[in-house]
Amino acid sequence: MPNSDLLPSLLFKINENQLALEAAIMELTLWVEQRGATEVGGSIRSALQTIDRNEEFI
Numbered sequence: 001m002p003n004s005d006l007l008p009s010l011l012f013k014i015n016e017n018q019l020a021l022e023a024a025i026m027e028l029t030l031w032v033e034q035r036g037a038t039e040v041g042g043s044i045r046s047a048l049q050t051i052d053r054n055e056e057f058i
Contacts, residue, residue: 015055022051 033041
């Protein structure tokens with residue numbers, strides 16, 4: 001099997017991992033915000049918006 005056949009599967013798995021990390025980070029964000037660190041939560045949400053924007057492209 002040529003390496004070019006592996007590329008779509010590899011990209012899919014990378015994207016899947018990225019989305020799983022995003023979900024885990026969002027859970028931690030909610031936990032942080034519940035403890036009063038809303039500024040930190042806002043910063044994290046801003047950073048996660050990059051993933052959302054890029055997901056539309058992918």
